[in-house]
Amino acid sequence: MAERTAAQRVALARHSARPGVCEFIQALFTDFFEQKGDRLYGEDGSILGGIALYHGRPVTVIGHHKGRDLNENLTCNFGMPHPEGYRKVQRLLRQAEKFSRPVITFVDTPGAYPGLEAEARGQGEAIASTLALMSTLNVPCVSIITGEGGSGGALALAVANHVLMLENAVYSVLSPEGFASILWKDASRSEEAAELMKLTADDLLALKVIDEIIPEPEGGAHTDPQFVYQAVDKAVSVHLAKLLKEGDCAARRYQKFRAMGKINSSGKETL
């Protein structure tokens, strides 16, 4: 793996040419049928989801969508979902369960959108109920953190049996800028925050927050996307096959997240 500082990885994770959910769907799946709307309020372009064939098997595929150019960025709200985005996710997850389709998610968001309308429509409730729903699915779920895994807005798509992470992706409780601004009232100390936060794939693997790191080419995912698609495909297909064989996906997923920051009963920490 290339030697990089956490701040350098943050920059790579946010690189505008980095492959996003559209590219991954095109490269890894066939016969994609997009499903729009939450049936409650509206359509949210920051979440892309639908049904597709993965090596011939129907799956539900969902991801944050940032968009490629400024026009797309605006339609996609730079990958920051409103509540209707999370409610669309829930609709797709329920169908995945109903039709016994495995779920594959691609995580890449700065976070859920912190806006007036998002609050009015219940951003907190939308994320909470997505977490709760995803935790109970009986079908296998595999998540890939491909770029920015920002806060609860990312986690809502990552309550999976197996969580993979690209080498230069980041995953954190808040953006380094937000972290620095909350703790030190100074957003410009984001590089320092990034080093402290343990947001790189290596750190997260050591903390058992993720299960596996997917290598990227030397210059980052955008320099050789084919390399990344192949590596992701290989990892996803192996783990999906394993999960389908093992079964008991809801119980196993529960145990996995129940153990996050496990403390034994004497009160002494075990990590």
Add this chain to the structure above:
Amino acid sequence: MNNPFLQRRERLMDLKTHRESKVAQRAASGSCSACGKATEKEVLEQTRYVCPHCGKHHPIGAYLRLSFLLDSGSFEEIGEHIAAPNALSFPGYEEKRKALRRTTGLSEAVVTATGTLDGQRAVFAVMDSRFFMGSMGVAVGEKVTRAVEHAQQNSLPLIIFSASGGARMQEGILSLMQMAKTSAALARFSQAGGLFISCLTHPTTGGVTASFASLGDITLAEPGALIGFAGPRVIEQTIGQKLPEGFQRAEYLEEHGFLDQIVPRGELRQTLCLLLRLHGKGSGTHG
């Protein structure tokens, strides 16, 4: 009550409650932070630290709140000694935690317990904003999860009072994971038929709003409580405009369909008793 252990427990509870009532008095007497009017401390004790002039609900500690709610002598704390490691080796975190433990008498930002309301037993988790703004790190997530599990194992209803600034920054990603852990535990509890009453108090924001606080079968809030996902300052910075009066307050949430009822502090015990009665014997888990 002849059991010496029970007596000791009650004395400890009394001591902590007494200490918190002093703190609440200092904060609320003198002059009200909302209307500026002065109130005698005896009056504030009677109103449970609600300003008699303007109705402002002043923040109160977890033990004091439990003493207002529970039948006397029924308090039994669970998971008291659960503490989390400094997994990020965050500079100064250990020292700050120690200092807060000393000054507040709390071991963490949530107190979990069993107790009875009009003789009906329930499991309680009560957050306390004096400890790191009530933020959720590994210990809070673990205590809440164990409270859920305790309720499920013993077929008891679960009542959680939230007061939180969100995820505990000092514990980084592990704080974020507590959102998934607590939500997953509540989803199981719900599938098993358990009753969860979520009571939102000032302030409930961030990762706590986006996890267990929003998953109640019944959701109540204290008047005027600030409840939201993103904090008002962050939203103002994002949208570049001032937020309307009353935005993200309990009344706003009720109007937008996110609360069953707003319940003043003085009526909370009565309302909770009613809800437990209405869910009858099946208020724990089925079977």
